[in-house]
Amino acid sequence: MPKRIYITGIGIISSIGNNANEVLSSLKAGKSGIGEITLFPTIHKGALPVAEVKLSYAELLSLAGQTYGDKFTRTTLLGLIAAREALESAGIEDVNDRPTGFISATTVGGMDRSEVFYGEFLENTGKGRLRDVINHDCGESTEHIASELGIRKFVATISTACSSSANAMMFAADLIRSGKLDRVVVGGTDSITRFTLNGFNTLMILDKTGCHPFDEHRAGLTLGEGAAYLVLESEEHVMPEGITPLAELRGYGNANDAYHQTASSPDGTGAYLAMNQALKMSRMEPADIDYINAHGTGTENNDLSEGRALERIFDPMPLFSSTKAYTGHTLGAAGGLEAVISVLSIRNGLVFPNLRWSTPMKELKIKPVTTLMTGQPIRNVLSNSFGFGGNNSTVIISEPTKPL
Amino acid sequence: MSAYIDGIGLISPQQTTDPARFLPEVMEYTADFLQVINPNYKEYINPIASRRMSKLIKMGITSARIAMADAGCQMPEAIITGTGLGSVEDTERILNGMNAGEQLMNPTPFIQSTYNTISSQIAISLQCHHYNSTYVHRSFSFESALQDALLQFEEAAATTALVGGIDEMTSNHLGIVRRTGHWKMEPVNNLRLLSYRTPGALAGEGAAYFILRGAPSTSHYGILKDVKTFYHPKELQETSLEITAFLASNNLTANQLDAVILGYNGDIHSDSVYDQLGSGLFNENQQLWYKHLCGEYFTSTGFALWLAANILRHQYIPSVVKFNNQPADSFRHILIYNQFRNINHSLILVSL
Numbered sequence: 001m002p003k004r005i006y007i008t009g010i011g012i013i014s015s016i017g018n019n020a021n022e023v024l025s026s027l028k029a030g031k032s033g034i035g036e037i038t039l040f041p042t043i044h045k046g047a048l049p050v051a052e053v054k055l056s057y058a059e060l061l062s063l064a065g066q067t068y069g070d071k072f073t074r075t076t077l078l079g080l081i082a083a084r085e086a087l088e089s090a091g092i093e094d095v096n097d098r099p100t101g102f103i104s105a106t107t108v109g110g111m112d113r114s115e116v117f118y119g120e121f122l123e124n125t126g127k128g129r130l131r132d133v134i135n136h137d138c139g140e141s142t143e144h145i146a147s148e149l150g151i152r153k154f155v156a157t158i159s160t161a162c163s164s165s166a167n168a169m170m171f172a173a174d175l176i177r178s179g180k181l182d183r184v185v186v187g188g189t190d191s192i193t194r195f196t197l198n199g200f201n202t203l204m205i206l207d208k209t210g211c212h213p214f215d216e217h218r219a220g221l222t223l224g225e226g227a228a229y230l231v232l233e234s235e236e237h238v239m240p241e242g243i244t245p246l247a248e249l250r251g252y253g254n255a256n257d258a259y260h261q262t263a264s265s266p267d268g269t270g271a272y273l274a275m276n277q278a279l280k281m282s283r284m285e286p287a288d289i290d291y292i293n294a295h296g297t298g299t300e301n302n303d304l305s306e307g308r309a310l311e312r313i314f315d316p317m318p319l320f321s322s323t324k325a326y327t328g329h330t331l332g333a334a335g336g337l338e339a340v341i342s343v344l345s346i347r348n349g350l351v352f353p354n355l356r357w358s359t360p361m362k363e364l365k366i367k368p369v370t371t372l373m374t375g376q377p378i379r380n381v382l383s384n385s386f387g388f389g390g391n392n393s394t395v396i397i398s399e400p401t402k403p404l
Numbered sequence: 405m406s407a408y409i410d411g412i413g414l415i416s417p418q419q420t421t422d423p424a425r426f427l428p429e430v431m432e433y434t435a436d437f438l439q440v441i442n443p444n445y446k447e448y449i450n451p452i453a454s455r456r457m458s459k460l461i462k463m464g465i466t467s468a469r470i471a472m473a474d475a476g477c478q479m480p481e482a483i484i485t486g487t488g489l490g491s492v493e494d495t496e497r498i499l500n501g502m503n504a505g506e507q508l509m510n511p512t513p514f515i516q517s518t519y520n521t522i523s524s525q526i527a528i529s530l531q532c533h534h535y536n537s538t539y540v541h542r543s544f545s546f547e548s549a550l551q552d553a554l555l556q557f558e559e560a561a562a563t564t565a566l567v568g569g570i571d572e573m574t575s576n577h578l579g580i581v582r583r584t585g586h587w588k589m590e591p592v593n594n595l596r597l598l599s600y601r602t603p604g605a606l607a608g609e610g611a612a613y614f615i616l617r618g619a620p621s622t623s624h625y626g627i628l629k630d631v632k633t634f635y636h637p638k639e640l641q642e643t644s645l646e647i648t649a650f651l652a653s654n655n656l657t658a659n660q661l662d663a664v665i666l667g668y669n670g671d672i673h674s675d676s677v678y679d680q681l682g683s684g685l686f687n688e689n690q691q692l693w694y695k696h697l698c699g700e701y702f703t704s705t706g707f708a709l710w711l712a713a714n715i716l717r718h719q720y721i722p723s724v725v726k727f728n729n730q731p732a733d734s735f736r737h738i739l740i741y742n743q744f745r746n747i748n749h750s751l752i753l754v755s756l
Contacts, residue, residue, distance in 0.1 A: 139542035157541035159519035199514035256536040389524025
């Protein structure tokens with residue numbers, strides 16, 4: 001029997017709340033975070049909505065417990081806020097009392113600063129503030145956050161596009177299973193940047209009205225920003241130390257669609273393989289899944305491909321929804337946000353609605369949940385995170401089981 | 405859990421693309437940074453597919469294919485890449501487009517700028533549906549990829565893995581990062597890199613892919629025994645203890661190492677760490693260096709692992725990589741120790 005991996009802490013910041021309680025309130029109230037761009041000047045303002053964390057740099061700094069300077073990128077501050085909450089929620093005071101790692105996922109790293117630098121640099125190669133570009137790479141946010149948390153034992157950063165956080169969770173769990181670490185703070189962080197907005201816009205997959213996943217008239221995704229971390233701990237000390245876990249990471253799967261760099265295969269091969277692997281590892285049948293937090297970006301391609309893969313595996317279809325209509329697509333952080341939302345679903349017996357859904361997709365029989373469902377016995381949640389490059393990952397999060 | 409190194413594909417500023425030859429000739433440059441010797445990519449990639457590919461992606465697919473051919477592997481059961489910066493060239497193209505008014509931008513650079521493009525382009529070209537991941541943590545990137553591969557073997561999730569480290573440098577990017585003082589400000593001669601004794605490293609680039617197997621094969625170069633990263637040691641004493649503990653966990657002491665490959669990069673500040681360990685912990689060891697051949701980049705330890713594997717296979721050390729001269733007649737255990745600005749430290753142990 002493989003070692004159990006418990007989730008003992010969660011932390012989250014997103015357009016629908018600055019911590020887990022605020023996010024839960026918004027999810028229950030059906031309150032979406034999608035609105036107009038305010039973070040940076042762009043010709044897309046007013047035309048392409050986004051889901052921003054409505055906090056200025058100074059406000060983020062103060063929420064992150066920092067009082068000085070501007071050495072952090074927005075990506076770092078979002079991550080630091082969520083990671084601190086995760087540690088607090090797990091009741092960890094000394095991160096070094098056991099071998100602890102910090103594994104973070106991101107797709108843009110410090111791009112929020114380097115894109116500003118580069119504009120100035122192009123006008124004059126002697127211009128641009130260096131502190132705006134030295135934090136460009138993906139490792140920067142991970143290292144700043146790890147240092148602030150006091151974690152030195154192990155750090156790593158993953159970037160597999162929109163499945164990054166899910167893959168970070170797998171790496172973390174494997175490290176714990178192998179005995180290399182007892183505990184890992186794991187998740188992801190991404191800020192909205194002009195770079196990603198323009199990048200996705202060149203692919204013409206941004207919805208001008210805000211995303212409506214799994215709807216026949218869906219017209220693309222909506223970019224969001226945020227960060228979410230979970231504390232994963234080995235069963236070997238969770239129960240003996242009297243820690244009450246929030247949930248358990250029961251299984252995961254990673255497969256590649258190997259079809260196209262930015263499009264999913266029509267039959268959802270990668271998605272199908274990833275979900276099946278996760279079920280197999282969890283020793284579960286499809287019928288054991290009570291709720292699916294779908295990847296559901298709202299693009300024509302993803303929702304059809306994912307929907308077909310879901311229909312191939314699940315019959316009958318369990319309750320499912322995409323919560324991206326609330327949070328926007330937070331890219332590298334999405335798997336972390338949705339893992340935290342899955343924990344909230346289990347802990348509170350809730351299934352959150354797929355906002356802005358009205359018309360079934362003509363190719364599919366399945367329909368998402370569209371109103372908040374309360375008092376649900378949610379034992380097992382399957383959460384999908386699929387990315388460009390066919391990087392498809394699935395995690396299964398469950399009510400904690402007791403060691404034998 | 406260890407792994408067997410069964411095939412290697414290396415594109416570097418040296419003549420390294422033919423796995424049958426071990427540094428046949430040393431390339432000498434006087435340059436701002438070292439660039440790879442581009443192989444004829446058309447021999448490895450369908451010309452229609454390669455037309456839109458940026459250099460980094462071509463380097464990745466080609467070195468992966470060389471490694472697979474070297475190992476006689478048709479389909480790896482995991483593809484894991486480490487890259488510190490991803491496609492710098494594509495990222496710059498998007499930034500240029502944004503600066504030109506955010507209109508009529510081409511989607512290709514954005515598609516290729518995502519860090520996981522290399523792993524996924526390899527998967528697409530092989531139709532490989534197996535485990536696929538990408539690590540992007542500065543000079544831990546390649547090491548994390550190796551660690552993940554070892555875990556895949558341990559969990560019995562894979563029996564073969566294609567694992568690589570890849571990064572590129574552009575003159576534009578060097579122009580920006582040079583201002584930090586961490587890179588050489590003037591062109592230097594790569595073979596005389598340590599004679600300058602100035603701050604700043606000589607930048608470089610490269611792509612190294614390896615076929616690793618969980619079980620022994622008839623033709624492996626050597627065994628990848630263990631990999632460790634450690635972050636921000638407070639002082640040299642702590643670094644020394646981390647290395648000793650790593651060796652001890654593999655039932656070795658520094659004296660039993662037949663060679664130690666050190667990450668000297670020409671930056672007097674950074675190199676002082678190696679100098680101190682070289683006259684301390686590694687005082688008795690045959691010390692080697694390699695960054696004068698490939699330059700400094702986040703995944704340069706891919707080059708070092710190629711070097712270690714070839715020393716084990718050929719039982720011979722090219723004189724150009726010798727930092728000192730210790731008598732030795734056989735090589736069984738080689739340690740690669742690299743650090744980036746005394747923050748990111750990594751250890752890779754390879755044995756026969």
